Amino acid sequence: MSPTTITAHRPLRWDVLILGAVLAAVLLILSSPGAAHAAAPETPGGDQEKTDFYFGGVITFDDEPVPDVTMSISGGGFEGSTITDAEGRWRLYVPAKETYTLVIDENTLPEGVIVDPAQLPEDLQPVSGTTGSFEVEFGLTKTKIVNLFLGEGERVTQSFVDQLMIRLVNGLNFGLLLALAAMGAALIFGTTGLSNFSHGEMVTWGALVTMIATSTFGLPLWLAIIIAIALGAGLGLGLDAGVWRPLRRKGLGIVQVMIVSIGLSLALRYTFQFVVGGSTSQLPGASPEPIQFGPISLSYIDLVSMGVSVVVILAVAFFLLRTRIGKATRAISDNPQLASASGINVDRVIRIVWVLAATLAAVSGILWAYFRPGVRWDMGTQMLLLIFAAITLGGLGTAFGALLGALIVGIVVETSTLWIPSDLKYAGALVVLILILLVRPQGLLGRKERLG
Amino acid sequence: MDWGAIFNNTLSYLLSPVTIAYALAATGLAVHFGYAGLLNFGMAGFMALGGYGYAISILTFGLPWYLAMLVGLLLAVVFAVVLGVPTLRLRADYLAIVTIAAAEIVRLLFTTQVFDEWTNSADGLGNYNGSFQSANPFPPLPAGDRYGFGPWQYSPQQLWIIVFGLIVLALSIFVVWSLMRSPWGRVLKGIREDEDAVRSLGKNVFAYKMQALIVGGVIGALGGIVYVLPSAVIPSSYTTALTFFLWTILLLGGASTIFGPSLGAVIFWMVIALLGNLLPQMAQAGWLPITAIQAGTLRYILVGVALMLLVIFRPQGILGDKREMTFVK
Numbered sequence: 113m114s115p116t117t118i119t120a121h122r123p124l125r126w127d128v129l130i131l132g133a134v135l136a137a138v139l140l141i142l143s144s145p146g147a148a149h150a151a152a153p154e155t156p157g158g159d160q161e162k163t164d165f166y167f168g169g170v171i172t173f174d175d176e177p178v179p180d181v182t183m184s185i186s187g188g189g190f191e192g193s194t195i196t197d198a199e200g201r202w203r204l205y206v207p208a209k210e211t212y213t214l215v216i217d218e219n220t221l222p223e224g225v226i227v228d229p230a231q232l233p234e235d236l237q238p239v240s241g242t243t244g245s246f247e248v249e250f251g252l253t254k255t256k257i258v259n260l261f262l263g264e265g266e267r268v269t270q271s272f273v274d275q276l277m278i279r280l281v282n283g284l285n286f287g288l289l290l291a292l293a294a295m296g297a298a299l300i301f302g303t304t305g306l307s308n309f310s311h312g313e314m315v316t317w318g319a320l321v322t323m324i325a326t327s328t329f330g331l332p333l334w335l336a337i338i339i340a341i342a343l344g345a346g347l348g349l350g351l352d353a354g355v356w357r358p359l360r361r362k363g364l365g366i367v368q369v370m371i372v373s374i375g376l377s378l379a380l381r382y383t384f385q386f387v388v389g390g391s392t393s394q395l396p397g398a399s400p401e402p403i404q405f406g407p408i409s410l411s412y413i414d415l416v417s418m419g420v421s422v423v424v425i426l427a428v429a430f431f432l433l434r435t436r437i438g439k440a441t442r443a444i445s446d447n448p449q450l451a452s453a454s455g456i457n458v459d460r461v462i463r464i465v466w467v468l469a470a471t472l473a474a475v476s477g478i479l480w481a482y483f484r485p486g487v488r489w490d491m492g493t494q495m496l497l498l499i500f501a502a503i504t505l506g507g508l509g510t511a512f513g514a515l516l517g518a519l520i521v522g523i524v525v526e527t528s529t530l531w532i533p534s535d536l537k538y539a540g541a542l543v544v545l546i547l548i549l550l551v552r553p554q555g556l557l558g559r560k561e562r563l564g
Numbered sequence: 565m566d567w568g569a570i571f572n573n574t575l576s577y578l579l580s581p582v583t584i585a586y587a588l589a590a591t592g593l594a595v596h597f598g599y600a601g602l603l604n605f606g607m608a609g610f611m612a613l614g615g616y617g618y619a620i621s622i623l624t625f626g627l628p629w630y631l632a633m634l635v636g637l638l639l640a641v642v643f644a645v646v647l648g649v650p651t652l653r654l655r656a657d658y659l660a661i662v663t664i665a666a667a668e669i670v671r672l673l674f675t676t677q678v679f680d681e682w683t684n685s686a687d688g689l690g691n692y693n694g695s696f697q698s699a700n701p702f703p704p705l706p707a708g709d710r711y712g713f714g715p716w717q718y719s720p721q722q723l724w725i726i727v728f729g730l731i732v733l734a735l736s737i738f739v740v741w742s743l744m745r746s747p748w749g750r751v752l753k754g755i756r757e758d759e760d761a762v763r764s765l766g767k768n769v770f771a772y773k774m775q776a777l778i779v780g781g782v783i784g785a786l787g788g789i790v791y792v793l794p795s796a797v798i799p800s801s802y803t804t805a806l807t808f809f810l811w812t813i814l815l816l817g818g819a820s821t822i823f824g825p826s827l828g829a830v831i832f833w834m835v836i837a838l839l840g841n842l843l844p845q846m847a848q849a850g851w852l853p854i855t856a857i858q859a860g861t862l863r864y865i866l867v868g869v870a871l872m873l874l875v876i877f878r879p880q881g882i883l884g885d886k887r888e889m890t891f892v893k
Contacts (some may be wrong), residue, residue, distance in 0.1 A: 158687075159684075307661065374876065375868045378864060378867060378868030382862075385861050386865060533677060535676045535677060536676050546650060551656065
């Protein structure tokens with residue numbers, strides 16, 4: 113933790129270049145389309161983790177089975193894929209009895225052939241604007257058979273530009289809600305020096321409270337959200353009063369406090385699982401009708417989500433730039449001793465920062481529950497590393513850097529699925545994090561200073 | 565309440581492959597954190613590389629078991645270098661964030677469908693232990709017979725895994741012990757206390773840190789190999805929770821001690837096994853107002869609380885000396 117002679121601004125070195133080349137090569141291998149072709153499983157569904165629920169069926173064309181068709185399924189934060197075998201059979205296991213989107217990769221079908229809409233079962237319709245995507249749901253049983261018959265037809269496909277636009281908008285949406293959590297984490301890091309590993313649980317908390325208030329207590333959504341935000345602030349206040357402030361008083365080292373936050377993260381996470389169990393549940397109105405904007409289909413929830421994020425971010429910016437406490441926060445981030453000597457009540461400001469960060473995290477959690485969609489006990493853990501990536505990208509400890517970093521992470525995560533398989537999209541953002549540290553360790557907005 | 569089964573199960577964890585594997589990984593972590601002061605939160609990645617390197621070398625490339633293990637260890641060395649070059653010159657918390665991110669990248673790469681041919685994606689790998697068991701020195705027993713007594717009864721296959729694991733653990737502990745009392749180890753501890761002081765003595769701090777990262781990573785990968793010897797490689801075991809459990813073990817036993825990590829692993833797994841057997845039965849007997857599944861979750865809440873309390877009140881652990889923990893700041 114003591115300074116080293118290596119400054120952040122140093123010329124590129126051969127080892128850095130080699131490493132960058134290695135990482136780039138890894139990315140290139142991942143992005144090559146040839147790598148994406150896996151073999152069909154020996155038994156249908158044999159390539160996946162078994163669960164209690166599955167969709168299955170056969171794909172036939174003129175009564176002949178069609179092998180080697182790539183099928184994928186997504187929904188509720190889950191994604192899976194498989195390939196039809198020689199008999200045209202496929203099976204996709206899913207974690208819960210919910211509605212999923214089933215997608216046939218039309219590039220793996222014979223030329224000029226699509227799923228024949230005339231031969232679809234009555235309850236199955238292609239998602240508007242496509243010919244190979246279907247909303248599927250279970251009946252009364254734990255399995256659902258979806259047999260698809262192919263016929264000659266014109267494929268409705270999205271052009272690359274359209275797909276890119278859709279991904280960019282999704283990425284912007286995700287980046288904005290990630291920014292809420294990341295700005296809070298950056299403020300905490302700036303004022304206390306703590307990389308808060310329990311930030312993910314503060315995100316989960318907002319979503320969980322909303323879920324419990326609406327489903328268990330049957331409250332209307334607006335009231336549930338107000339309660340969730342209030343309890344989010346309460347969690348921040350409680351944690352500061354019960355854990356962080358006593359530890360500051362005790363003079364615990366920053367590494368120790370960081371490990372305490374890891375312990376807190378484990379304890380909170382498993383407490384959530386203890387209370388709500390391991391399943392995924394949805395908030396009310398989680399799958400609304402989409403509205404078309406040219407090629408981009410957005411639901412009103414996406415629009416509200418982006419609007420809320422922007423307004424909250426602007427409010428935080430106003431707080432930091434225009435109010436006395438906000439200025440004090442930035443002063444402490446800059447130089448805590450000097451700030452303390454100029455009469456700023458550091459302890460009080462840090463408490464406000466914890467409350468603010470926890471509130472922002474709760475809002476982010478509610479929005480994320482709609483974005484994924486679904487509420488799960490460990491949803492925040494999945495976001496934690498992206499939060500770290502965002503604040504490191506932007507320069508540790510600056511809230512506006514975290515905003516920029518979060519937008520980059522969000523857009524990288526969503527657009528990367530155009531080139532790499534979707535089950536690696538989070539890995540893409542983490543690779544970007546390591547690459548940035550190689551060439552610009554102080555982050556994008558960080559000051560050039562001695563890091564080390 | 566079946567007290568006999570509860571205690572038998574608990575005591576069996578004194579000598580189980582998973583305990584030995586965790587002890588090895590925690591010993592590696594002790595080299596990183598306890599002796600070099602490196603905040604490595606990517607131990608799960610080292611373990612995954614060890615386990616997968618071993619299993620894939622056998623299944624895909626048909627290597628004999630000892631060469632396969634060597635591949636796992638080499639992968640850990642490469643991983644350590646890749647992690648170390650960008651971060652060892654930076655502030656300590658950068659290493660923490662980069663290691664945890666890198667371990668997640670490793671896990672996602674082993675879980676993805678893309679490399680299904682080699683990794684079998686989310687299903688993990690199995691049936692690779694023929695080669696290792698063909699080297700089993702313990703003769704087979706007549707059906708129904710087992711080696712050992714009381715809670716410690718093993719088939720020849722299990723016994724070979726445990727004996728092998730214990731030999732590896734003993735060797736690793738010996739290596740760490742001799743390294744740390746050598747001049748190299750003293751420089752390392754010096755870096756942990758005050759990097760600049762050591763640098764001003766003309767030592768190459770970066771090289772020492774890198775060597776420590778590699779040594780600890782290799783021991784962690786050995787733990788990963790022992791971890792997968794009994795049955796299968798399952799990608800979902802290598803989440804960040806695994807790394808955090810290892811940190812709990814390390815801080816429980818004593819971060820800067822030779823035997824602390826092993827002691828911590830034994831205590832950790834025996835407590836987990838005890839609670840894992842006791843709590844569901846208490847729930848079923850109606851002594852606790854919770855379900856059996858909740859009783860299983862309760863253990864991990866306690867792990868988190870234990871980690872917090874340990875760091876706050878006894879950061880040196882059971883075997884450690886508080887004066888040696890001044891570097892944790």
